[in-house]
Amino acid sequence: MRRLLNTLYVFTEDAYLALDGENVVVRRGEGELGRVPLHTLEGILCFSYRGASPGLMGACAERGVALSFFDRKGRFLAGVHGEQRGNVLLRKAQYAWSEDPEKSVAVARNFIVGKLYNGRWVLERAVRDHGLRIDADAVKAASGRLDASMRGAASCESMDRLRGIEGDAAAEYFGVFDELILRDKEAFRFAGRVRRPPTDAVNAMLSLFYAVLAHDCAAALEGVGLDPYVGFMHVDRPGRRSLALDLMEELRPIMADRFVLSAVNNRVMRPGQFERRESGEVRLTDEGRRALFGAWQERKRETIMHPFLKEKIPRGLVPHVQALLLARCIRGDLDGYPPFLWK
CATH class of the missing domain: 1.20.120.920 (CRISPR-associated endonuclease Cas1, C-terminal domain)
Structure with missing residues (x-):
């Protein structure tokens, strides 16, 4: 049975998501709002207009962490997808x-x-x-x-x-x-x-x-x-x-x-x-x-x-x-x- 992991929700409009080692880091300007170990996540939903770094997107695609971007209204914009799985x-x-x-x-x-x-x-x-x-x-x-x-x-x-x-x-x-x-x-x-x-x-x-x-x-x-x-x-x-x-x-x-x-x-x-x-x-x-x-x-x-x-x-x-x-x-x-x- 699949294990239920956490989902990270990012609502700060001008936040930027990046990868630092094995952690997802949420940054705003020169400051850091928080960090979460990537292996504890099954998904990241980002409502920020600044987006995420290529390094983080690549890591999510490689590890099967669903990374999706939404506008402020909650409308789906785009998602990061890695190599297709399955038979x-x-x-x-x-x-x-x-x-x-x-x-x-x-x-x-x-x-x-x-x-x-x-x-x-x-x-x-x-x-x-x-x-x-x-x-x-x-x-x-x-x-x-x-x-x-x-x-x-x-x-x-x-x-x-x-x-x-x-x-x-x-x-x-x-x-x-x-x-x-x-x-x-x-x-x-x-x-x-x-x-x-x-x-x-x-x-x-x-x-x-x-x-x-x-x-x-x-x-x-x-x-x-x-x-x-x-x-x-x-x-x-x-x-x-x-x-x-x-x-x-x-x-x-x-x-x-x-x-x-x-x-x-x-x-x-x-x-x-x-x-x-x-x-x-x-x-x-x-x-x-x-x-x-x-x-x-x-x-x-x-x-x-x-x-x-x-x-x-x-x-x-x-x-x-x-x-x-x-x-x-x-x-x-x-x-x-x-x-x-x-x-």
Whole structure:
């Protein structure tokens, strides 16, 4: 089993990352903000405009440390990749599957079944735990519609129809998402999913952590020898990690959505940790990012029972396990891809 290591997040805008011996050094001007042993890291997410030294990028590529660069909005810009790993036959099989409509739909519908199942249980969990504080009837009704959509997705034979089912179900899910926010309702009011740019605090957090989750899924896919840029449901596009976006679909509700809800409801985040730009865009402050990513690191260390493996693993390893199961499916070791079904 892969070992869960740490991820280094660099938010200081004018910080520069360099390599000093076996350490990642974060510098600002002539000063040093900190250093971390490279061997303790599985990833580095850099939100600084100054970037990193070639020496550090080369060391990350050589040692399999995922180094990714984001802009201040959390949008992925670029990543450092070393020599491709894994059996070339696995990637050839992946490419062949991506060109086969029947096999692509077979994998994609399991991604979406997993997403709808997990989204439904996010709603059901809220009814169970907070039924007297929310509009339980509305949330239960949305859960029922997600269940119907999940059954439709499970038997779907068309990619276009599958995308339509997923889109309709997402509208149902986010239509009651505001009910799940229990504290500071005015500051964290959620009227619907808004992406570019996010215009409220909840959308700002969701967009950021969807980007982080996509990064984790891409690293997991590369780790098992799959190409994160060649997907089954998300169409190929230059620079888009389509398979990572596919893989993260089932993980969005349980890893990103519930995390954001917990951050608000448990008062990890406060209204003052966001700022509104003249354009209407809402962003996290530096203090807000530090608080949120600190909670994210703790969340990844929590132990859960994997429903397919029947083993306890850290939550942060879920993308790696799912990537491994996907690779086994493509190799023919499994009859189908088993989505992560949270319970």
